[in-house]
Amino acid sequence: MQQKHRRRLHQDVENDKHADxxxxxxxxxxxASRLAPLPSKPEERCALTRGTWCLQYHLQAxxxxxxxxxxxxxxxNDCNGVGNCNYEHGMCYCPAGWGGPDCSQPRKRPCHHMGQGKKDAGWRNLSAWSHTRCAGVCDDDVAMCYCPADTKYGHREAPPGAKxxxxxxxxxxPLFMCNPNxxxxxxKLWWGGTPYNDIFGPEGWCNADKPAFKCPCRLDGLQGELCDEAVEQTCTNQCSGHGECNQGFCKCxxxxxxxxxxxxxAGALPEMGDQWTTKPWIEPTLTHTVATEDPPLTPTRRRPYIYVYDMKSDFGTDLMQYRIEGSHCLYRHFAxxxxSSWVGYNAYGVEPVLHELFLTSEHRTLDPQEADFFYVPINLACYFDLYGWNELPAWPPHTRTVRPFAAALMQRAALRWLNATFPHFARRGGRDHIWLYAHDEGACSAWKGVWPGVMLSHWGRTDFPxxxxxxxxNDNYTYTVRNRLYGENDLGDWRNxxxxxxPxxxxxxDLVIPVFKDPQHYRRSPYLGAPAAAAPRDLLGFFMGDLRLADPAQDPHCVYSRCTRQTLFKLGQEQGWWAAHRIWINDRTKPPPLPPGAAADYSSLLARSVFCFALLGEGWTARVEDAILHGCIPVVVMDDVQMQFESILDVGRFSVRLAQADMARAPQLLKAIPAERVAEMxxxxxxxxxxxxxxxxxxxxDESRRLQRAYQQDAGGKAPRTPGSEYxxxxxDDAFATILQWLYHRIPEVHGTQGSREGAAAAGAGALVEAIGAVSDGAGVAAA
Structure with missing residues (x-):
């Protein structure tokens, strides 16, 4: 009996050991399946920052x-049933085609050279081509061209008397960019290139069920070879699920x-108009708006508080509706x-991204009286995309000259509207207003009236004049424009x-902010968990991009990129940099000669490079982000120009500056950097x-999670442990969070309370000196 008891105890112990x-x-x-924990202490989160802006934000209560x-x-008039009523101000916001205080007045955008019946004023009366010249019938709300009504697949408007x-x-x-020759x-017609019968003949595009020739289908919301597959159109945050999208205008x-x-x-039920059940495909594009939570699901908040203007349609949604090219002015669309799909590379993609981020941010306030800053979402970069395609929109009206001139006058018009409609700009002289300049040379040509505000751009040029x-x-902002083009008071030279x-x-x-890159652009980054393409990185230096090689006559004086791209390519070819140093400088279509089977896509090449050259374009360069997002050390070649976040991050710790005069010595200078220093960077x-x-x-x-989890699954369920992959x-602390943290530190200066007790309270900076003093050098916070 005793023996059996001992045996049972022994078995229990073995079972317990097995269970353990x-x-x-x-x-x-x-x-193993979990990512490494994120830093949580302020001094850890503020690594590699300059000054105290980061700590100030994190130490606020x-x-x-x-x-x-x-x-x-x-x-x-309930906005004539076509517009949206802003119930805060009792003001109508109208879609393209409609205007006036109640959206009842026609506001048209005719096609180029349009005459009676919304048709061309005479095919042989004008030989000039234009993007919006129309050989069919024009939808003159937006200047979109369609097959004429007398063809089988023609455009037929709503019947008379329709609402x-x-x-x-x-x-x-559609007949956009599809005109007869x-x-x-x-x-002969000089403004078209397609045989007449291919468009209008019995078997042509406008008449045949299965035409042999097909015009391009480029309008947002239409897909398929015959442009007859309707898909969801693209709007800001997809109308939050509470409206119908019309080419960028939300009809709520x-x-x-x-x-x-x-x-x-006020008084409307929360569930009114929800579309999650009727349009489930929009859910992946919807971002939750924190500021409208009732009751608040996010119980606390931090400054800065940002008020986001609903801008008049002229400066916002009109431009989205006028773009016609479906991929312009967007970062995503519906395929x-x-x-939901990325549009591919949109150089100015940060414009729609920042708008949605400010609208949905926990820092957004709906009360302008408490706002620390005001975001002004005018679609300047979108205007750059569509400018010159039609006589409208234009500032001043019906004029055409360089794009920066029109954009500056558009800013002036927007500023006048703000001042006539709201009291907020005048409160602090515009210092608390945030303006975005996503186009190539940034805020260089900003209208002087907005200059006191915060300028966000990708272009950190510092020299003046x-x-x-x-x-x-068309982008030359120092181009002389004759005074009569102002169309009103003589302002003298517009450059004044x-x-x-x-400057x-x-x-x-101001702040130089990163360019937007969707996760697919850096899908092979080790920070997303991608396995190393080569260990160690086997390309010493790398650049692939536009070198103006295809058409040298396009830039005979080597102005593009300040001639840095062309010069570096020529040096690499003449001195044999690839064979001697494993430095590849070439056109975007020509990857380096790697072993068979090696991935040669752009993301993979960045991920296997030690140094990546950041060379200018027409202005700013997106190659800084390309390098950093792949763990490649950027080699910044742009004299007198700050790189992204250079004024607030200790960029010398993770990048190399190369003077344009020293490009010929690039291999020697890079090889002279000690291995220990490379590892530190x-x-x-x-x-x-x-x-x-x-x-x-x-x-x-969602895309970031999908990529990371796919790599994790390939690794047998093990989460990546590459340093930095925890993010x-x-x-x-992403790019948008960084902008907000920096804005918080600027509140006392912007509000005119710097140095006062009120200013210290506004910044939440009590005992900040002691907190900063307690941070060790190992935390990585560098002095400004």
Whole structure:
């Protein structure tokens, strides 16, 4: 009996040991599948920052978040049923085609050379080509061209008496960028390139069920060879699920308003107009708006508080509706089957991204009286994309000259509207207003009236006086424009009010921010968990991009990129940099000769390079982000120009500056950097790379998770342990968070309370000196 008892005890012990082992294995497996923890202490999160801006933000005390305010001020004539009423101000916001205080007045954008019946005023009366010249019938709300009504697949408008804004009886097939090279009699036309019968003949595009020739389908919301597959159109935050998207204008459902239909009218029920069940495909594009939570799901908040204007349609949604090219002005769209998709590379993609981020941010306030800053979302970069395609829009009206001139006058018009409509700009002389300049030479030509504000751009040019460095005449902001083009008071030389009045960038009040890159652009980055392409990195130096090789006559004086790209390519070819140093400089279509089977896509090549050259383009370069997001040390070649976040991060810890005069010595200078120093810079990159990418929007975060989890699955469920990979799916301290943290530190200066007790309270900086003093040198916070 005693013996049996001992045996049972022995078995229990063995079972317990076995159970412990199983638990340990489960814990080990679970830990292996988890990303490394994110830094949590302020001094850790502020690694590699310059000055105290980062610590100031993290040391502020959060305060309770309160329910949002509600408004119910009616609008005249209910905005004619076509516009949206802003119930805070009782003001109508109108779609393209409609205007006036109640959206009842026609506001047209005719096609180029349009005559009677919305048709061309005479095919042979004008030989000039234009983007919006129309050989069919024009939708003159937006200047879009379709097959004429007398063809089988022609555009047929809503019948007489239909309610305002009614859709056409038949949209018809598009004729955008598809014009005949002869008339019906075979006489030559100089503004088209397609045989007449291919468009209008019995078997042509406008008449045949299965035409042999097909015009391009480029309008947002249409897909397929015959341009007859309707998909969801693209709007800001997809109208928050509370409206119908019309080429960038949200027509809000009853009870909702705002540019993204994200604001609820007083008394309206929260569930009114929800589309998650009727349009489930929009859910992956919707980002939750924190400021409208009622009751607040996010119980506390931190400053800065940002008020986002709903700008008049002229400066915002009109430009989205006028773009016609479906991929312009967007960072995402809907592909076949309503699959949400990236548009590919949009150089100015930060414009729609920042707008959605500010609208949905926890820092947004709906009360302008408490706002620390005001974001002014005018679509300047979108205007650059569509400028010159049509006589409208234009500032001044019906004029055409260089794009920066028109953009500056558009800014002036927007500023006048702000001052006539709201009291906020005058409160602090515009110092608290934030303006974005995503185009190539940034704020160099900003209208002087907005210059006191915060300028966000990709172009950190610091010299003054300055002149345009672009090789593209239409973007030359120092081009002389005759005074009569102002169309009103003689203002003298327009440059006195723009580029001669201020520098391009003032590091004391402005910020050079990163370019937007969707996660697919850096999909082979080790920071997302991609396995190393080569260990160690086997390319010493790398650059692939536009070198003006295809057409040297395009830039005969070597102006583009200040001739840095062309010069570096020539040096590399003449001195044999690839064979001697493993430095590859070439056109974007020519990858280096790698072993068979080696991945040669752009992301993979960046991930296997030690140094990546950041060379100028027409202005700013996106190659800084390309390098950093792949763990490649950027070699910055742009004299007198700050790189992204250079004024607030210790960029010398993770990048190399190469003077343009020293490009010939690039291999020797790079090889002279000790291996230990290279390793230190690579380690620094892992602690800062996330500040150069934007998260915070649903589609971006979902894509990051998808990529990271795919790599994790390939690795047997083990999460990546590459330094920096802990940020792979996190928005913590990303580019947008960095901008907000920096803005917080500027509150006392912007509000005029710097140095006062009130200013210290506004910045939440009590005992900051002691806190900073307690931070060790090892935390990586460098002195300004």
């Amino acid at each position: 082992e199983v638990v340990k294995q489960l814990i080990a497996r679970l830990n 959060p305060v309770p978040r309160f329910p949002p305010p509600y408004f119910d001020k009616p609008c005249p 305002p804004g009614a859709p056409p009886e038949q949209r018809g097939r 002869t008339d019906a009699d075979g006489k 459902h009853a009870g909702w308003y705002g540019v993204d239909c994200g604001l609820r009218r 076949k089957g309503n699959q 300055h002149a345009s460095g672009t090789g593209y005449l 009010a723009t580029s001669w009045a201020h 391009c960038f003032d590091p004391a009040k 690579q380690a620094a990159l892992s602690r800062v790379w996330f500040r150069y990418r934007y998260m915070g929007l649903r589609m971006i975060e 792979s799916t996190s928005r913590q």
